[in-house]
Amino acid sequence: MIRVLFIHQNLPGQFRRLMRYLQTRPDYEVVAIGEETAVRREPGGPKLRVIGYAKPDGPGDKTHHYLRHFEGCVRRGQAVARVCVGLKQEGFVPDVVVCHPGWGEALFVKDVFPRARLVVFCEFWWAADGLDVGFDPEYPVSLDDRLRIRIKNSVLMQSLLAADDGVAPTRWQRGVHPAELRGKIREVHEGIDTQQLAPDPHARFVLPGGAVLTRAQPVLTFVARNLEPYRGFHVFMRSLPRLLAGNPELQIVVIGGDGVSYGRRPPQGHASYRAALKAELDERFDAVDWSRVHFLGKVPYAAYRSALQVASLHLYLTYPFVLSWSMLEAMAVGVPVLGSDTAPVREVIRDGENGFLTPFFDVALLADRALDLIARRHEIAQVGVAGRATVLARYDFETVGLPVYLDLLKPLDERVDERADADAQEVA
Template sequence: MRILVIHQNFPGQFRHIAKAWSERPGWEVVGIGREGCPGLHGMRCITYKPHRDVRQQQHHYLSRMESAVLHGQAVARLLLDLKKQGFTPDAILAHPGWGETLYAKDVFPDARLIHFCEWFYSAQGADVGFDPEFPTTFDDHARIRTWNALHLLNLENCDVGVSPTQWQKSRHPQAYQDKIVVAHEGIDTELLGPDPNAQIVLNGRQFKAGEPIITYVARNLEPYRGFHVFMRALEKIQKEHKGCHTIIVGGDDVSYGRRPKDAKNWREKMLREVKVDPSRTHFVGKLPYDQYRKVLQVSAAHVYLTYPFVLSWSMLEAMASGCVVIGSKTAPVEEVLRDGVDGRLAGFHDVEAITAALGERWDAQAPSNDLCVTSRRKAQGFTRFRGLQSYDQLLLPKAGYEQARISFHDQLVSSTMESIS
């Protein structure tokens, strides 16, 4: 079996899948990523770079499409070189969001093209316009509609798509729903788990499991992941509970949305707005995975807020670590977490409800401990092994990926029943 795995930031979401495939006897797996991508130890990775930048005079509705064409051209050149070298893939697994696979079928028409269908934009009903603090304009809506031209081409070109959650699949056009399988790639549940003896030193202070520690994690601290709302709740919870400390993991860049107009980053902006105790509020930036895992293990309450958007691995990893998760009452979270069963839900914008849920964690230990157990059980439905099984099925014709869809659904149902029992 010969497989190409394409991701701008290779390996991206495909780390576990690509590694497992590359270690199989007789399988040849090649990664493709943009210049500067992390790569994967022990696996061949080829990098590309678009031959030029998007033209400055390009209409801003079309800038992403021009960027996609440039990415697609760069990858097509690599694919043509591979073809000349005698490498013909049986399947191509790709995140097509930057345009890398626009011309993949023109080079390898017989290869099975599997697209990671992470998100399809819309002006209503999801992330855009969700937060009243950041109103949208007609210009925003027109730009979003135009951006989707790339995603429609991707849906048309691929043989099968895969979305990590039902919510993410549901955002794609109805005409392509039958083409998309719901299968999560999986998290490392074997490595994640509670440790009553866990401890970690951050910013010169030692934190231990069992202490009143609040955790918040995002790739970058920004409104899409509710950072602004979290900081407002933190101000209140610190006034009510003098002994709690908070560990905030995440960078100061922007993954989604925009930077604030009146500050360098959202951390600086929110620290101007709210008054929190700096001796109990610990910004630690981005952490190596082992340190990040320890942060989850010392957490007494983990806050995960998100717009109706892509579900983060971090919420599932917190659940797998046995954290009590206080999540936003938004579609991606509600698909996994049930209020009072696997964790606590509060309205995304409801600072009072988030504060109250955090307060309950300190005031009612026994019920919260029950949530730790059921939360971890629920996370077992998202193991790397199950993710690999589902992705294996995607390599097969339609009967195979239909079986993957049924299998993953049965696994989630089984996991839910286990958490109830």
């Protein structure tokens, strides 16, 4: 029996599919730790014990602002360490711990479970230049921002130094980590469920007012966890007048919340970037036909999947940052994707072969390219087929990601023995 402990403040996070798979295996015992609010959304079951911890207090008022993130992570790591001590006292000592280190939860795991294999999810390494920070001239950064960002990586560095293995979802995400630490990190995506996410020529998507969208009509989709500049929402919004004027039958479906996952808050006086940009467009243009732009907020997964399945084209924009599941999931259902010509997207999409690329900041070109592709949606269907083939070959959970994760889930002693055997064979 292999004992596996998952730790993620927003449980299950990137570990959802792996956790659910292990629950079907009799040779694994699975426990998961997350913040209490997340645990309430992801209850345990017969094969999964879930333990919540209270959200820790924030940093003190007098803490230097470079250190506020660090202090918050230390407090969270300490809360997780207390839960781990309780598990140890009960007799549960994991063979393997899989943890997202971004919020400090991995900091002290090895101090409580020194013989457990610690695998950390290396999602992103922050940089003051060359990646997301300073990419968008509309949101300039100061020297103070750059100094703070350097300190922000302290948590990731400490966690990765303590870990036995790291995993990064894409080659680009692995590559943004320092060369000194990169040797610990393997490239393996958490996996796309390509059986559930598949083309459906008969798909129907029902809008809130009752209107039904199908593949017979032109539909453009835009999806982000939250509608914000990091995911190009401002560029997308500014393309709407040209998109709507260029095709009077076009329906645009927008899925995502009004919060902020990354970057700075919305402009002062506006509750969200959506409100701010809508006000900007209404001031600049005489009449934007908002009746054909459907802002749906966050929707159930089945509705999200149906929206992708009826789409003629899916638009995905991102800073040089973490690649979203939504782009790969759109490709999995066979809808052609028009993506921003930024590094994480270029790793996946080859323009005109398995998708299409467009410059991130060129609003007019984005609209014109999208209108052309939608008008030729029957001609470009094979590009959507090629996009799905890419996901099957490189990002499928069962055939690509799972075998690598199962290798990483071997206990530390077993992995050490295997390496010793391999070294002996190499010497022989």
